[in-house]
Amino acid sequence: MSLVISHLARRFGATQVLRGIDLTVDQGELIALLGPSGSGKTTLLRIIAGLDWPDAGGLSFDGADWLAKSAAERRIGFVFQHYALFPHMTVRDNIAFGLSVLPRSDRPAKAQIASTVDGLLSFLQIEGLADRYPAELSGGQRQRVALGRAMAINPRVLLLDEPFGALDAQVRRDLRRWLRGVHDSAGTTSIFVTHDQEEAFELADRVVVMNGGVIEQTGHPDEIYDHPATSFVARFLGLTVEVPVTMRAGRAQAAGIDLSALPRRAMADGPATLFLRPADILPVPDPQAPFRVTEIASTGALLRVVAQDDAGCRIEAEVPRREGRDLRKGQPVALRPAAGQIFPGGPQTAAVPIQTPMTLKEARP
Amino acid sequence: MTPATAPAALAPRPDRRAQWLLVGLAVALTMFIVVVPLIYIFWRALSEGLGVFAQNILAPDTLHAIWLTSVVAVITLPVNLAIGIAAAWLIARFTFPGRKLLLTIIELPFSISPIIAGVCYLLLYGRQGLLGPVLAAGDIKILFALPGIVMVTLFVTSPFVAREVLPLMQAQGSEQEQAALTLGASGWQIFRLVTLPNIRWALLYGAVLATARAVGEFGAVSVVSGAIRGQTNTLPLQIELLFNDLNTVGAFAAATTLTLIALMVLVVKTVIEGRTR
Numbered sequence: 284m285s286l287v288i289s290h291l292a293r294r295f296g297a298t299q300v301l302r303g304i305d306l307t308v309d310q311g312e313l314i315a316l317l318g319p320s321g322s323g324k325t326t327l328l329r330i331i332a333g334l335d336w337p338d339a340g341g342l343s344f345d346g347a348d349w350l351a352k353s354a355a356e357r358r359i360g361f362v363f364q365h366y367a368l369f370p371h372m373t374v375r376d377n378i379a380f381g382l383s384v385l386p387r388s389d390r391p392a393k394a395q396i397a398s399t400v401d402g403l404l405s406f407l408q409i410e411g412l413a414d415r416y417p418a419e420l421s422g423g424q425r426q427r428v429a430l431g432r433a434m435a436i437n438p439r440v441l442l443l444d445e446p447f448g449a450l451d452a453q454v455r456r457d458l459r460r461w462l463r464g465v466h467d468s469a470g471t472t473s474i475f476v477t478h479d480q481e482e483a484f485e486l487a488d489r490v491v492v493m494n495g496g497v498i499e500q501t502g503h504p505d506e507i508y509d510h511p512a513t514s515f516v517a518r519f520l521g522l523t524v525e526v527p528v529t530m531r532a533g534r535a536q537a538a539g540i541d542l543s544a545l546p547r548r549a550m551a552d553g554p555a556t557l558f559l560r561p562a563d564i565l566p567v568p569d570p571q572a573p574f575r576v577t578e579i580a581s582t583g584a585l586l587r588v589v590a591q592d593d594a595g596c597r598i599e600a601e602v603p604r605r606e607g608r609d610l611r612k613g614q615p616v617a618l619r620p621a622a623g624q625i626f627p628g629g630p631q632t633a634a635v636p637i638q639t640p641m642t643l644k645e646a647r648p
Numbered sequence: 649m650t651p652a653t654a655p656a657a658l659a660p661r662p663d664r665r666a667q668w669l670l671v672g673l674a675v676a677l678t679m680f681i682v683v684v685p686l687i688y689i690f691w692r693a694l695s696e697g698l699g700v701f702a703q704n705i706l707a708p709d710t711l712h713a714i715w716l717t718s719v720v721a722v723i724t725l726p727v728n729l730a731i732g733i734a735a736a737w738l739i740a741r742f743t744f745p746g747r748k749l750l751l752t753i754i755e756l757p758f759s760i761s762p763i764i765a766g767v768c769y770l771l772l773y774g775r776q777g778l779l780g781p782v783l784a785a786g787d788i789k790i791l792f793a794l795p796g797i798v799m800v801t802l803f804v805t806s807p808f809v810a811r812e813v814l815p816l817m818q819a820q821g822s823e824q825e826q827a828a829l830t831l832g833a834s835g836w837q838i839f840r841l842v843t844l845p846n847i848r849w850a851l852l853y854g855a856v857l858a859t860a861r862a863v864g865e866f867g868a869v870s871v872v873s874g875a876i877r878g879q880t881n882t883l884p885l886q887i888e889l890l891f892n893d894l895n896t897v898g899a900f901a902a903a904t905t906l907t908l909i910a911l912m913v914l915v916v917k918t919v920i921e922g923r924t925r
Contacts, residue, residue, distance in 0.1 A: 355829060355830070358832070361826075368824075384831065432831065433831075
């Protein structure tokens, strides 16, 4: 019982939106499609739903070819970013919609539909809203109704397009936990699209990072966070500091940066680029060091420290305020990263976003 | 917008002279251009008493004109609804070559003078017209008969429904319909349960406008109907006829019926506008 996507490609006019997507989703998994806008993630979701068709490639569920089936025949649940609730129907009628449009021979009796809806209403914790209209609900409540409507047909796969995109931060966090609970107790295979990495990491069993119509990396959230496979994933996950280094005998070297905390890498000698998170860099006062502190700004809990060397290399670090007490503007500092990711090639090649899937595969360690 | 609270004590006193001038101008213009002529119709129609008024309304030719106009309105309405929904659906939901052209063609009757529409029909379906011999051979009578009047009225009124429904369908987008699709609804179910309820007020509004126009259309109908008394004379044509016969009371009496229909339509339109906003 798995969803198999193979070599899927889709073009809109001159834009190649998907360039060969391969992905297998297992029964009961909760998958996040994570990527910046324009990465093709929503197009992929719509193709799975049957709201769009690919130009090439295959899509099958449990052995059955889904490209030969209409959206209705696939029996998927789709939750739209802006909910797309039917404004002239009550919450109850919205949720019952998928059951009441079934052909007369398959349609459950009225009483049975009503009890299914009641069950969903209490499952989604919106019993009190049954007779309201969508216009009378808050964003979070609408989201729950949209989910209830999609779940009423007992879908094989639940697809959610930016499920929390239109909500404010607090409601987002609550609903995220709630959705994880709903997924776990319903046991449906679910795929959701998001551009928010925190959301993807907190919610998903497996995160699929997409960029420019290809999958950059697939894996468990921690795995992706600790070992980004490509420079794109590294940048996207907040490893925003890029330092040119030289590889020698598996170790990276750079003047004024203490890289002894990084593990040895099986990588050829030569120029490489080190990607760091600002929070992983600790500036240590050192009179011999080539870096000087040029800016210090407090964001409350953290100090944002900018250090620069004579060659113009500018590095931003985030330090807990207590640990940065001794730092002064103009002071020479050595930089000590606690973790980082190294990709072969100088900063020039790494700074240009890599366009073709071929080079991306080569870039994988 | 006027603020809900009274202006503060130190706020500058507003100069309302320009405001009052504009309001006065608007009221005066409305009075002399719309209200006074309307009242005058009723005044003249009733000037010789209710009996004469009733006698004129119940004159066989006038009654027949009222009947004919109603028949035309009743026939054109469903056709207009069907054309309007189909066109709006097509343009709002699909992209195809010639989409812009279709949009322009739908609006064409708005920019063409109705009399030109009438003349076109005359040239096409008339005895000396392009299709004249064919129609004569099949003994089909279009001009100077009900079919011609209905067709030319359709020509004039066809843009109203699509013009009202299309912007609404474009603004609403197709997400709700896609949602219904993923929930297993058939095309007809999607239309009946999702699309139609969303556009119902715009549809009704367009229908009201189209009907008002169908009832009141003069130019195009006058060319194709032949204005045969008691046979192909619609209400507007009958009014002109009575007026030309110097039967002022009769003309004004017939005009009151048309005016009453128009006022009723106006009330319905206002009510619908209230619902849509």
